[in-house]
Amino acid sequence: MELCKILHMNSGDGDKSYAKNSLLQQKATSKVWPIIKEAIEDYLCTENIPITTLSIADLGCSFGPNTLSILSDLIKQFHKTILLHHNKPIQYQIFFNDLPSNDFDSLFRSLSNFLEDLKNQIGTDFGTCFFNGVPGSFYGRLFPNKSLHFVHSSYALHWLSQVPEGMEMINKGNIFIDRTSPKNVIEGYYKQFQKDFSLFLKCRGEEIVSGGRMVVTLIGRTNESPPKEDFCYTFTLLNLAIYNMVKEGIIREGKVDRFNIPTFMPSPKEVKTEVLKEGSFIINRVEVAGIDWNAYNDEFDESNVLVDSSYCYAKCIRSVIEPLMITHFGEAVVEELFHRNAFKDEAD
């Protein structure tokens, strides 16, 4: 089945939902905020055009508290800066993009309260806001030529358009790049990232007006070590939990070998290289930030990671990849997997 038909965060607002387990993404957004603010100010000061309608797109918006809180911050910042430089309120056309399997209905039903709150916060001189949902993959064109002024994407671009071809059976015992992954697995994932990210840049380059801005946040590696050394600890825990379930005969080994998660975490250099090679964008800033996955810790503390983060890991990762795993392993196995003491047994 095509990835774009099944990939989505857990919907609704229950205990397992993305909406209830996206504090990590919220932390990331607050770290990125100074960069977003700078991009907005820079755009509105530099581009001396008479703006009547600002088109803003959030790519891979999902649906959760972050979807609306980042939008609220964006609009407030635009409003503040516009009043400073242009002196009159404008119209905002907001485009929420995600795959068609996203929970757009819940998002749409929350917009009327959101707008009311926003108007109360900003005051009477606030312009008009028009909301649009745009279903489709951002690894393809989503908007007409030169129709967007500002593009934002958070925690979405580490998802590839597909599992790299040929990964089946060669990444044995792993569901992602891990310490034991062979070289051709890493190469396969990297090539897919290059192809996807470059296409993403090309499409956005065609859609964004000249001088427009884009701020992208993704899960990446902190340095230039090969992916298997700076691996994602969460997936290692998941690999371990699955490995134990294979040993206990709950999951067949071949089933694990055929499953690979379609994400790649690029290094800062790998990101820069693609942007320069593709050529549509000029890089203003590339920044790396560490984030503590434990929802209760506000500051990143490496010594805490193994001690008390396993529960948060499990809940966060579940809300993100459960639909994908259920399609492959079935609901019962995935339920069991995420109930295994939230990976604690495996992490100890």
Next chain:
Amino acid sequence: MELCKILHMNSGDGDKSYAKNSLLQQKATSKVWPIIKEAIEDYLCTENIPITTLSIADLGCSFGPNTLSILSDLIKQFHKTILLHHNKPIQYQIFFNDLPSNDFDSLFRSLSNFLEDLKNQIGTDFGTCFFNGVPGSFYGRLFPNKSLHFVHSSYALHWLSQVPEGMEMINKGNIFIDRTSPKNVIEGYYKQFQKDFSLFLKCRGEEIVSGGRMVVTLIGRTNESPPKEDFCYTFTLLNLAIYNMVKEGIIREGKVDRFNIPTFMPSPKEVKTEVLKEGSFIINRVEVAGIDWNAYNDEFDESNVLVDSSYCYAKCIRSVIEPLMITHFGEAVVEELFHRNAFKDEAD
């Protein structure tokens, strides 16, 4: 509760769904098609502007086979006419609008197959198509100034923004304008229609580019007789069925008195008057067409109406107003109402 939060057609594709019971709307669309075709050709011939992106909005699109079949016809007609006059394919930005309670998720998930079919039918010289969902009431602004080229709305504008104020308790024994409705009920409904329709025209007038076109189809009266004489037979059947349930003690009388369906069926003159008074639009054509509600009859035959249409009446009306009625009467009562031999007992 606000009407815009509960009004929607029955979702999904089950036996009671709007998707499975919208043949009537399909018949209406095919009757209107020559007018739509003329409007498209007229627009593209008269307006000699270099179009790169055509913005088309379907207001009150709902979700069912008609949503996509009318869009398919629209795009094919635009494509044909554009190739004739402009000689190169263009980009289409399609906006699906309905209230936030609409089944947008199902609509979005059907778009990828729809686009594939369309491309197969049109061929390789077809332009690009960008889809957007726009949640909100069309009795308010939905789009930026001068951003739409063509607006279509079918079977939506007879819905008012709300039940006219003060209708509670004065339209006794009826849930809509019927033979026994007092004069002030008819006046109240008409005033609400004037207010709503005029606001609709004002908003669209601001959103549509100069020279753009709009084609609206709604359920109306065939002539200038007062609404209670040229009443809607379906609602009379519904009134009768409810009246019998009150007599049997299944529904309390006061509950019926407090429920009124927020629709008004204007006469051709009432429509024209508002358009002229509001002033944003020039009328090209106002047409009246009779449609046989019996799904199995292709041609309108008045003598058939009472004989074999009751089943179709019930199913069609159910798919449209059930969510609204359930909110007021509860699920059990509405289930019973629509199971009463599809109104047959009452119609005999």
